Amino acid sequence: MIVCSCQTISDTDIHFAINWMRSSDPETIITPGKVYRALGKKPECGGCMKLFVSTMRKSDKLEVPAILRGMKEAGSQGNGHHERRQKSHRISQQSTAR
């Protein structure tokens, strides 16, 4: 079935691209843009995006990598795991007793 008529991309092409990306990098986040790039194409009108994404979701290889699951919940619980700098790096907040 053709999913994107502008670029003549079928559901088989989408599943093939997802399988290829997942086997080459098990930890990658797969997006519609990456699928287009993997197929060497670019979206034109964007009218297919809803069907494109729903076709992607039918793939069992689309799931978020295990290492990245639960990061949002872990960050919102205030357990201190974040990538920001500590506030103590500011010179104005450091002790002047050196």
Ligand code: FES
């Ligand atoms: S139908 Fe897919 S970009 Fe136009």
